[in-house]
Amino acid sequence: MRTVGLFSGIGGLELGLERAGASTELLCEYWDPAAAILRKRFDAEVVGDIRKVASIPAVDVVTAGFPCTDLSQVGRTAGIDGSESGLVREALRLIERTPPRWVVLENVPNMLSLGGGAAMAFIVDWFDDRGWNWAYRTVDSQHFGLRQRRRRVLLVASRTEDPRGVLFADEAGLPTTRRGHSAYGFYWTEGNRGVGWGDGVTPTLKGGSKLGIASPPAVWRVGADAGRAITRPSVRAGERLQGFRAGWTDLGAKDGIRWKMVGNAVSVPVATWIGRGLVEPRSPVDVARKPLDVGRRWPAAASSVSGLREEWSLSERPLAIRPQQTLARLLTDHGADPLSLNATRGFTTRLVASNLRRRPDFVDDLRAHIEHMSSV
Structure with missing residues (x-):
């Protein structure tokens, strides 16, 4: 299985496919720090700017984790016509010129609702108009063995195959609630409406x-x-939270740049x-499904095969892989720093x-951390 990766970032999609047996033929990434990781x-x-790429090799799979900048809730919310998220059109241009057997796209769930789901409508209409499933x-x-809650929309398309057998x-269904964790994550930048x-x-x-700060x-x-109870993960811990080996982005860039690369990865x-x-596509599971009505809010899962659009009652938990480490242990093994006094x-x-x-x-622990950091 030969692949081309567009908007590759630091190669999360491509590394995952290689672990499934694929070989990578070409990578496209505009940002120099991320491109340096790919070369290493x-x-x-x-290659760099996708707008300057005339064509891609004939391969089995083309992936495109296209920019979420204009689609994310913390981004500019300009939508699919934004200057960055709109670059998905360049990926579609290359796919149309040299169609692969499979296409894999990835982006944030906000694309299903922003502007009435205009981004998803644009993409699936493009495939429908050209006879793709x-x-x-x-x-x-x-739910894939990571200690990070990260919701993403994955789209698979093919002219000849049934992508429902992939996704x-x-x-695994909805998870059961487990209490008594040894560590809990939160956004220290929030606190007014949520954490x-x-x-x-x-x-x-x-x-x-929203300020562009990693x-x-x-x-x-x-x-x-006190002093160890309220911490920020190290970049190496962040790489592990994404499923990379620790040190994947360690080529001399500052931590802020590395965090941006890790945060943008698949x-x-x-x-x-x-x-x-x-x-090896398989038969889809037997769950409730119904016709997908045009104009309604996009559901969490849907398909179009031979032009028949359907909504599927599927959870966000296809697998139920338990992480090998607790979050606390991951930080112990890969590093964490005390959250600063001002931030806390x-x-x-x-x-x-x-x-x-x-x-x-x-x-109580937040206040104890403040007291400790004030004294050091």
Whole structure:
């Protein structure tokens, strides 16, 4: 299975496909720091600006985790006509010129609702107009053995194959609630309307905030000593939270640049699951489905095969892989730094002044952390 990766970032999709047995023929990435990672980690040609790429090789799979900048809730929300997310048209141009057997697209769930789901409508209409079959599904990385809650929409399309056999062949159902975690993730940049609370997981790693600043989440480690209870994961821990090996982006760039690269990446185990489905598609699971009505809100999972559009009742948990490490252990093994005094003080002030529900012992540890950081 030979692949071309467009908007490759640091190669999450491509690395996952290689773990499923694929070989990478060409990578396209505009941002120099990420392109340097690709040249170091892959045995493939790396090209830059997709707008200057005239054509791509004839391969089995073309992937495109196209920019979410104009589609994300923390982005500019300009939509599919934005200057960055709109570059998906360049990927479609190359796909139309040299059609592969499979196409894999990835982006944020906000594309299903922003502007009435205009981005998803544009993409699936493009495939429908050219006689392609397509299927998409929203999945969460935390169900693939990672300690990160990360919801993403994955779309698979083919002119000759049934993509439902890739995305809809696994269904683990809704998870059971487990209590008593040793660590909880949260966004220290929030505190007014939400905190991104994660039971045993971090919230989604982001490439940047609304101000364009890369800001890793924080983690509360229950029962840890003052100064160690409220921390920020190291970049190496962030790489592991995405399924890369620790040090994947360590080529001398500053931590802020590395965090942006990691936050923009595709979770590797999710891509591996996709790759295995591409190698050996199976029958989709037997779940409720119904006609997909045009003009309604896009559901979490849908397909179009031979022109018949259907909505599928599938969860965001196709697999139920338990992480090998707890979140607390991952930070112990790969590093974490105390959250700064100013960051902790600002978050605590916002949280206490809000109406958000919070555990009293969490607030106690925040205040103990403030006291400790004030004395060092």
